[in-house]
Amino acid sequence: MISVIMIQQLINDEKFTNIQRAQAGLTRLFAEAKRTMSFFRVMKNDQPLGVLIPNEMWESFTEDLEALSSPNYRKMIAERRKDKRTVSLAKLLKKYK
Numbered sequence: 001m002i003s004v005i006m007i008q009q010l011i012n013d014e015k016f017t018n019i020q021r022a023q024a025g026l027t028r029l030f031a032e033a034k035r036t037m038s039f040f041r042v043m044k045n046d047q048p049l050g051v052l053i054p055n056e057m058w059e060s061f062t063e064d065l066e067a068l069s070s071p072n073y074r075k076m077i078a079e080r081r082k083d084k085r086t087v088s089l090a091k092l093l094k095k096y097k
Helices: 002-013 019-024 026-036 055-068 071-082 089-096
Strands: 014-018 039-044 047-052
Touching (some): 002 014, 014 019, 014 026, 019 026, 026 039, 026 047, 026 055
Antiparallel strands (some): 039 047
């Protein structure tokens, strides 16, 4: 479920640019990507060449991948998914406000 949400968010954050624009204004593209927390797929003749990702987004990706590569973390997630106890949103809001 979480991976589906993450993939959808990635699709929503994707922007496109051509190689000429990327070469002419790389710093500007990175600044825009950082400001909008999005990334740019760089194209040449309608073919993807690569992706420009702001550093903060890259660090977040690598942290997530590191966590997901941990057997202990995956085991903890699996155990939590088996737990059928629920807590209402109202109780959570009261607890964490």
